[in-house]
Amino acid sequence: xSARAVKRKNKIHRDIAxxxxxxxxxxxxxxxTLYPVLNTVAxxxxxxxxxxxxxxxxxxxxxxxxxxxxxxxxxxxxSAFFISVSRTVITTxxxxxxxxxLAFALSRKEYVLNKFITFMMVLTMYVNxxxxxxxxxxxxxxxxxxxxxxxxxxxxxSCFNLIVLRTxxxxxxxxxxxxxxxxxxxxxxxxxxxxFPLCTPVLATVALFVAVxxxxxxxxxxxxxxxxxxxxxxQYLLKMKLATTTQSxxxxxxxxxxxxxTTQTTPVTIRCAITVVSAVxxxxxxxxxxxxxxTGMVLGGxxx
Amino acid sequence: MNGATPKVYKKKKGFFETLKxxxxxxxxxxxxLLYVLLFNYSPLWGWICAFQDYKPAKxxxxxxxxxxxxxxxxFSRDDFLLSIRNTLAMSMINLVMGTLSxxxxxxxxxxxRNRAFKRSVQTLTYLPHFLSMVIVVGMAQNIFASNGxxxxxxxxxxxxxxxxxxxxxxxxxxxxxxxxxVWKEVGWNTIIYISAMTSIDPxxxxxxxxxxxxxxxxxxxxxxxxxxxxxxxxxxxxxxxxMEAGFExxxxxxxxxxxxxxxxIDVFVLKYGISNNQYGRAIAAGMFKSVVAIFxxxxxxxxxxxxxxDTLI
Numbered sequence: 001x002s003a004r005a006v007k008r009k010n011k012i013h014r015d016i017a018x019x020x021x022x023x024x025x026x027x028x029x030x031x032x033t034l035y036p037v038l039n040t041v042a043x044x045x046x047x048x049x050x051x052x053x054x055x056x057x058x059x060x061x062x063x064x065x066x067x068x069x070x071x072x073x074x075x076x077x078x079s080a081f082f083i084s085v086s087r088t089v090i091t092t093x094x095x096x097x098x099x100x101x102l103a104f105a106l107s108r109k110e111y112v113l114n115k116f117i118t119f120m121m122v123l124t125m126y127v128n129x130x131x132x133x134x135x136x137x138x139x140x141x142x143x144x145x146x147x148x149x150x151x152x153x154x155x156x157x158s159c160f161n162l163i164v165l166r167t168x169x170x171x172x173x174x175x176x177x178x179x180x181x182x183x184x185x186x187x188x189x190x191x192x193x194x195x196f197p198l199c200t201p202v203l204a205t206v207a208l209f210v211a212v213x214x215x216x217x218x219x220x221x222x223x224x225x226x227x228x229x230x231x232x233x234x235q236y237l238l239k240m241k242l243a244t245t246t247q248s249x250x251x252x253x254x255x256x257x258x259x260x261x262t263t264q265t266t267p268v269t270i271r272c273a274i275t276v277v278s279a280v281x282x283x284x285x286x287x288x289x290x291x292x293x294x295t296g297m298v299l300g301g302x303x304x
Numbered sequence: 305m306n307g308a309t310p311k312v313y314k315k316k317k318g319f320f321e322t323l324k325x326x327x328x329x330x331x332x333x334x335x336x337l338l339y340v341l342l343f344n345y346s347p348l349w350g351w352i353c354a355f356q357d358y359k360p361a362k363x364x365x366x367x368x369x370x371x372x373x374x375x376x377x378x379f380s381r382d383d384f385l386l387s388i389r390n391t392l393a394m395s396m397i398n399l400v401m402g403t404l405s406x407x408x409x410x411x412x413x414x415x416x417r418n419r420a421f422k423r424s425v426q427t428l429t430y431l432p433h434f435l436s437m438v439i440v441v442g443m444a445q446n447i448f449a450s451n452g453x454x455x456x457x458x459x460x461x462x463x464x465x466x467x468x469x470x471x472x473x474x475x476x477x478x479x480x481x482x483x484x485x486v487w488k489e490v491g492w493n494t495i496i497y498i499s500a501m502t503s504i505d506p507x508x509x510x511x512x513x514x515x516x517x518x519x520x521x522x523x524x525x526x527x528x529x530x531x532x533x534x535x536x537x538x539x540x541x542x543x544x545x546x547m548e549a550g551f552e553x554x555x556x557x558x559x560x561x562x563x564x565x566x567x568x569i570d571v572f573v574l575k576y577g578i579s580n581n582q583y584g585r586a587i588a589a590g591m592f593k594s595v596v597a598i599f600x601x602x603x604x605x606x607x608x609x610x611x612x613x614d615t616l617i
Contacts, residue, residue, distance in 0.1 A: 018519055022412055026425045029409070033429050033487065036443040039453060043446060054451025098336060105333035112322050113330065117337050124344040126601055130590025131570065132577040133350025137343070140360060157340055187328035216436030219552065223578065239438045242445065242556060268446070275442045282434050290427055 037279075044068070044272035051269050067273035076229060076237065081277075084215060084234040087151040091214040095156060096207050100199060103165035104191045125159045135223060145224035148231060155214065161206045168202040169195060204292040212282060234278040241271045354588040367584075374588035384589065386564055387572040390478070391593075394549035394568065397482040399542050405486045406493035407535065411527055413494060414501045415519070426498075429491025437552035444484050444557065445471065471557065477565040481553055496538065497531050504530035540608045544601035547593050569593045 038058045043051050047062035055061075071077050105111055106118050138154055139145040172195065180190045196203075218235035225231040323330070349364075354374055356367040378384045409429070416422040432440065447453050450467040458464045470476055504526065512522045551570035558566030567575075569589060577586025 015519070018415070019417070022415055023421070026412065026416070026421075030425055030428050033432060033491070035453065036447050036487075037431075039446055040443050054449060055456060057453070101332040102336045105329040108326075108329055110322075111326055111329045111333075112319060113326075113333065117333050120337060120340060120345075124340055126598060127344065127348065128594050128597070129344075129347035129350060130587065130594055131573050132583055132587045132590055133347035133353075134343075135578065136350055136360070136583070137347050154343060157336060157343070187326070188331070191328075191332070212434050216434075216438075218436065218438050235436050235438050238442065239556065242438070242442055271442060272446070275439050279435055279439050283431075286431065286434060287427075290430065 040272045040275050044269055044276050046269055048267040048269045051267070064269075067267070067269040070270060071273050071277065076232065077234075077274075077277075079230055080232045080234045080237050083148070083151075083231060084278075085281075087148070087217075087233065088211050088214045090152055091155055092207050092211040094152065095158075095161070095210040096203055098156060099158070099161050099206065100165050100169075100196060100203060101191060103162055103169055104195055105187075106162070107166050107169040108187070121157075121159055121162055124157070139224060146228050146231070150220060150224045151214070151217075151231075151233075154220070155217075158210070158213075161209060164206060165199065165202055168199060172198055201292050204289055208285070208289045208293055211285070215281065234274070238271070238274045238278055241274060350587060351591050353584050354591045356584050358584040358587070360583065370584070374585045375592070377585055378589055378592070383564075383567065384569075384572060387567045387569050390554075390565055391547060391549045391568040391570075394478050394481050394554070395546050397478055398485050398549065399539075399546070401482045401486050402489060402493060403535075403539065403542075405490045407497060407531070409490055410494040410497035410501065410531070411523055413498060414527060415523070426491065426494070429494075431491070432488045433492035435488070437556060440484060440488055441553060441556040444480075448480070472559065472561040474562045474565045477558075477562045481550075481557070484553065485550070496534060500531040500534040501527060536611065537608070540604045540611075543607070544597065544604040546600055547597040 035058070039056065042058055042060050043056050044067055045063060045065065046056055046060040047064040048066060050062040102121075106114055106121070108114065134154075138150060142153075144150040144153060176194050176198070177190050180194050185193070216235060218233065218239045221231065221233050221236035222239070352364055353367070355369060355371060356364070357370050357373075358364070358367045413422055413425065416425070445452075448470040449455070450469055454470070455464075455467040458468065459466075470480060508526050508530075509522055512526050517525060547569070549568050551568060551574075554566045554568050555571050555574070558571065570593075573586045573590045573593075576582045576589070
């Protein structure tokens with residue numbers, strides 16, 4: 001009798017123990033996830049010379065907004081911010097329109113080129129010519145380097161986004177398009193007036209993916225616009241200010257004046273302030289879009 | 305199927321006749337096809353340069369042919385062989401650590417009954433996925449600095465006597481990359497597993513409980529088998545990506561002290577192709593990588609077929 005009671009007690013004990021441990025573990029995980037972010041924010045609001053001592057946790061030790069003031073007085077920051085915003089907005093807009101149109105066309109089973117085009121599109125996920133041939137095409141054949149368009153034109157297509165959109169459109173009731181067709185609407189009209197508005201959730205997902213990808217891109221600046229200061233993006237400015245020690249081995253693909261900038265010692269507070277500035281737009285948009293992207297990921301993940 | 309009648313009707317119509325009625329669909333899709341042909345397929349033409357001593361001034365037709373010389377040069381170089389090793393090592397570490405952490409986190413999240421708590425944990429752990437690698441490396445430099453948080457913690461716990469210079473230790477580089485990638489992607493990678501778990505029939509859990517299965521037994525015998533097919537598909541797909549160890553993190557975090565362990569094939573290509581202008585050799589290295597990657601993809605697809613899972617191509 002008593003043995004059974006002990007056993008039951010143990011069982012109850014275990015049933016409470018696991019959720020508690022689990023909750024503690026997950027809280028710890030959230031803490032580990034957020035710590036580097038909050039730490040960076042704290043350092044960015046700390047006094048520059050004091051920050052060199054290290055040991056700043058989640059709160060600035062000697063509060064100072066000097067780093068942000070010096071960013072605000074740097075004209076390069078404004079132009080970089082402007083370039084980053086414009087490339088992101090234009091790329092996202094074009095990508096969403098073009099990819100959703102393509103997805104619509106490839107969702108029509110009666111379209112005779114459907115199989116061929118779909119095959120060619122999916123194959124891009126497997127065939128990759130590599131960095132240098134792409135670089136030669138963009139810089140030498142198309143002469144896009146040192147222009148703003150190098151941020152827009154080469155990033156127009158992603159097969160993953162196509163699959164996400166196409167899967168979603170194929171899941172819409174066939175009767176919608178069919179009834180519009182009977183009423184005499186052509187395919188373009190069906191797309192714009194019926195399909196496109198219905199795709200809002202998945203369009204938001206794709207827009208988020210494209211926008212984040214474009215905003216976070218720094219390598220194209222380095223590769224194609226390293227000598228054009230007026231085309232620098234925020235991420236590239238930040239990249240140049242990463243601690244100088246890690247840069248010595250990586251002097252590749254930077255022009256003379258870009259190199260000069262990297263070797264200047266940057267106070268850690270300024271680096272953190274740029275980090276915050278370049279992360280804030282994502283943190284602001286993120287909560288509004290986050291209910292959409294899980295659906296998108298699952299749609300794309302299942303097919304892709 | 306009653307769809308058979310229109311099909312027969314369609315077959316009567318010629319290919320071009322049908323196409324004529326689909327003008328708008330062509331307007332929507334053909335420009336993107338041309339775009340892909342230009343930006344994704346035409347660079348393949350550049351692979352010819354892998355067999356040349358390519359000089360941009362002379363062009364593909366004027367450059368000297370060297371046959372397999374570029375490849376011979378590559379495989380005679382220690383730093384290329386090291387970058388193959390580093391690429392494979394880091395992608396393996398990323399694969400194992402990334403998959404394990406995601407599965408564990410997904411299983412743990414699946415056990416959380418409080419919806420609000422579950423959602424907040426998910427939302428917060430997805431967040432780093434959206435931060436750029438530049439930002440992440442910048443943060444890592446703060447955290448792993450000799451006076452950063454990790455060293456503070458290790459010193460306080462008495463595990464080390466003096467600060468470890470994480471970013472300058474060759475042996476630690478791979479693991480650092482693995483840890484940073486897990487930090488960045490673990491939440492994001494759970495999405496697909498959690499969605500697989502929601503499709504597990506709840507009656508299976510009930511049946512298991514009635515049969516006397518405890519919480520851990522339910523996890524082992526219901527949850528894990530429920531995500532098995534997703535797990536296998538993702539694993540096989542990742543075999544196809546073994547040549548992709550990433551490039552940004554190694555490029556941004558590498559330095560002269562750790563270069564033997566940090567240089568991946570992509571970084572090698574960049575170094576020789578862009579800064580040393582040795583296009584032929586760099587293209588050969590990139591081509592080697594792409595060809596091996598395609599081979600791995602076919603291998604992965606073959607394994608998938610053998611295992612009777614979904615095919616990938």
